[in-house]
Amino acid sequence: MSFFKCLTLTTKDKEKQNAVVMGRKTWFSIPEKHRPLAGRINIVLSRELKELPGAHHLVPSFQEVVQLLKEPSLVKKIEKIFVIGGSSLYKEAIDSSYCSKIYLTRIDHDFQCDAFFPELDTNKYLLIRDAEVLQEEQEENGIKYRYEVYKRHAQL
Structure with missing residues (x-):
C-alpha cells in the first residue's frame, strides 16, 4: 500500500x-x-x-x-x-x-479470490525496466512479490 x-x-x-x-x-x-x-x-x-x-x-x-x-x-x-x-x-x-503504462504487482502466492487482473497482451505491452520502480523480488509476511512495469509497444 x-x-x-x-x-x-x-x-x-x-x-x-x-x-x-x-x-x-x-x-x-x-x-x-x-x-x-x-x-x-x-x-x-x-x-x-x-x-x-x-x-x-x-x-x-x-x-x-x-x-x-x-x-x-x-x-x-x-x-x-x-x-x-x-x-x-x-x-x-x-x-x-x-492506457500507456501498467504498474503491476506480481504476487508469488495462491489466494482464494473472485476477481482477477486481466491477461496482458504481450503484442501490445512490453515489460520494461523503470528507474522509479524497484523491480527486485521483495517479501512481506512470508509472501514474495515484485513490481512490474509494462509499456504500450507503440510508445517505445
Missing part, C-alpha cells in the same frame, strides 16, 4: 494532482475513513449509482470518464491518471488506446 500511495500521490508539478479512477466496488472496498483517497482526484464509475458522497466525480461509463478527463478545467489540474480497479475497468482501460 505504501508503494501505491507514493505512486498515485507523487507529482512533478506541485500545482497538480493525480486522478484515480475506480469502479463502485473498489470505492466501497476502501475503508470509509480513507474515502476519498486524499490528495488525489477520485473518479468513480458506476452504471447504477446516481450520486456518491465523497467522490469528486461519478460517471456511468468508461467513455464518459475519458470525456470528463478531457475537460479543460481538469486537464490543467491533473498530472497523471491511474485506473485502480476493478477487473472489468482494468480490462476496458488496458484494451483502449488510452
Whole structure:
C-alpha cells in the first residue's frame, strides 16, 4: 500500500494532482475513513449509482470518464491518471488506446479470490525496466512479490 500511495500521490508539478479512477466496488472496498483517497482526484464509475458522497466525480461509463478527463478545467489540474480497479475497468482501460503504462504487482502466492487482473497482451505491452520502480523480488509476511512495469509497444 505504501508503494501505491507514493505512486498515485507523487507529482512533478506541485500545482497538480493525480486522478484515480475506480469502479463502485473498489470505492466501497476502501475503508470509509480513507474515502476519498486524499490528495488525489477520485473518479468513480458506476452504471447504477446516481450520486456518491465523497467522490469528486461519478460517471456511468468508461467513455464518459475519458470525456470528463478531457475537460479543460481538469486537464490543467491533473498530472497523471491511474485506473485502480476493478477487473472489468482494468480490462476496458488496458484494451483502449488510452492506457500507456501498467504498474503491476506480481504476487508469488495462491489466494482464494473472485476477481482477477486481466491477461496482458504481450503484442501490445512490453515489460520494461523503470528507474522509479524497484523491480527486485521483495517479501512481506512470508509472501514474495515484485513490481512490474509494462509499456504500450507503440510508445517505445
